[in-house]
Amino acid sequence: MLTNEAPRLVDENYLEESLNYFTLQPNPATDEVMISVSDFSETSFMEVYDLIGTRITTIPVSSNEIPFNVSDFSSGVYFFQLKDGEEVLETKKLVVGD
Secondary structure (H helix, E strand, O other): OOOOOOOOOOOHHHHHOOOOOEEEEOOOEOOEEEEEEOOOOOOEEEEEEEOOOOEEEEEEOOOOEEEEEOOOOOOEEEEEEEEEOOEEEEEEEEEEOO
């Protein structure tokens, strides 16, 4: 079940030492970001949150490479969370700028 709960925010060191289930390139981004997922299942999906924890969108994960348009996003910091069912596998931040 999807909810509007805020993501579990983690400190910057944890983000840098994460397990690399996925990458976001380029970062920072202005138009499109490529989400590269190392492994996924039929229950995998990604949620995108803004800096205050509001869920912006949910992205189905059905391939290893997912182009994602951020050109309509306001400049700022966003958190991408890869989930498998209810389990959070990894969270990474993306900076979106003009």
